[in-house]
Amino acid sequence: MKFTELDLPAEVRQGIEAVGFTDLTPVQEESIPLALAGHDVTGKAQTGTGKTAAFLISLFTRMLRNPRKTGSNPRALILAPTRELVAQIHDDAQALGAHCPFKVQPIFGGVDYQKQRDALRDGVDVIVATPGRLIDYAKQKVFSFNHIEFLVIDEADRMFDMGFIRDLRFILRRLPPFDQRQTMLFSATMSHRVRELAYEFMNVAEQVEVEPEQVTAELVEQLLFHVSRREKFPLLLGLLAQEENADRIMIFVNTKKEAEHLTERLKVNDFKAAVLSGDIPQKKRIRILDDFKQGRLRALVATDVASRGIHIDDVSHVINYDLPEDPEDYVHRIGRTARAGAQGKAFSLADENLVLHLPDIEGYIGRKVPSCIPGENDFIWDYKRPHPRKKAPVPEKKTSGAEKNKSSRRRRPRRKPAGGKPAGS
Structure with missing residues (x-):
């Protein structure tokens, strides 16, 4: 099905044409008509299937056809579990809604506290937010939830995984009743907890499920x-040298320590690379992602904090330098490439320790992962090693004069009495 077959306003059509979308993905084909008809929708689909475009196109269309009545409080709320996903949804909204008269405001922690606060106070149409900072502004009465007409919950399963369920329920209980708003919920997995949330806060939702196959x-x-x-590492260098058009690569590892070590080795061997892990400050994280998107970095070495919620166009290769311990993480990682109908490659390096997780991964995806043993020509052994870091000198312990005198005293041996026996024996 093509987007031209949908009954959409001219402003939305212009946005779709500008970003180059022509054919609907399966999740879009099933969910958009339901949402346009005013139904609540739950969608189960993996990352990279076009869920963001599905709810944004539906949202903008419904808002255009039902103009704001009065006031400047937000009409729509989109909740996401991570700052990266909020930023990405905001960017997609700016592109798809470029011809729509809506002000879309991202809200997340780590940056621009006063700037975001002022934007909310001035009035916005759509909020895209992580729960924490949004609740902070709500408690200060910077804005009101009372006029929310449309709610989207993205990556609902991730909300549970990251411990946001209490914050999510706090927000949901302050919105207008479910029969006075339209709700769309999307999740990679539709667990019992997610279904329970949908049953409690949605109005007889239509269910859409797109299986991983x-x-x-x-x-x-x-x-x-x-x-x-x-x-x-020699095999990684060999793969990077052999692969044509491998100019935007995401390399996944299991720990922050391994990410830092691997990035240092890549840099020494003239690869432009950077680390993306959970504890990097938000401003630096945004700068790293922008450098990667703009081609100033060839490789992004990431822990699983980056395996969800980041949409970077034209990622040519995903490399699992460490095979993930959680089978779901394998799907989320390789979902960074081949997005929205594009092609992509995913290589995994299974060593003697982590290969134990392969059966669980294959069981989860329902198929065998094609495998091979690399040949000698696949390795590059002549590579540079990072210089070992010098250990900081241990400062000498300062001692007082009394301690010096005490340590300088020599213990005199006890004198033995005549006969060779100690005194008192």
């Missing part, structure tokens, strides 16, 4: 290499 896994060329731990 229909989406990302089929568009990604997957290949797993059986390799020892010491061979992984």
Whole structure:
């Protein structure tokens, strides 16, 4: 089905044409008509299937056809679990809604506290937010939830995983009743907890489910290499040298320490790379992502904090330098490539320790991951090593004069009485 077949306002059509969308993805084809008809919708689909465009197109269309009556309080609220996902949804909204008369405001922690506060006070149409800072502004009465007509909850399962369910319920209980607003909920997995949330706060939602077999896994060329731990970095260099058009690569590892170590080794070997992990300050994280999107970085070495909620166009390759321990993380990682119908490649390096997780991954995706043992020509052994970091000198302990005198005293041996026996024996 093509977007031209949908009954959409001219402003929305212009946005769709500007971003180059022509054909609907399966989740879009099923969910958009339901949302346009005014139904609440729950959508289950993996990352990279066009869920963001589905709810933004539906939202903008409904808002245009039902103009604001009075006031300047927000009409629509989009909740997401991470700052990266909020920023990405905001960017997509700016592109798709470029011809719509709506002010879209991102709200998340780490940056621009007063700037975001002032924007809310001045009035916005759509809020895209993580729960924490939004609640902070709500408690200060910077804005009101009373006029929310449209609610979107994105990555609902991730909300539970990250412990946001209490904050989410706090917000939901302050919105207008579910029969006075339209709600759309999207999730990669539709667990019992997510279904319970939908049942409690939605108005007899229409269910849309797109199974993994229909989406990302089929568009990604997957290949797993059986390799020892010491061979992984030489093989990585070999793959990067052999692969054509490998100019935007995401490399996933399991720990922050490994991410920092691997990035340092790549930089020494003339690869422009940076680390993306959970504890990087928000301003630096935004700068790193922008450098990667603009091509100033060739490789982004990330922990699983980056495996969801980041949409970067034209990621050519995903490399699982460490095979993930959680099977779901494998799907989320490779979903960074082959997005919205594009092609992509995903390589995994399974060493003697992490290969134990392969059966669970294959069981979860319902198929065998094609695998091979690399040949000698696949390795690059002649590479530069980072200089070992010098240990900081241990400062000498300062001692007082009394301690010096005490330590300088020599213990005199006890004198033995005549006969060779100690006194008192």
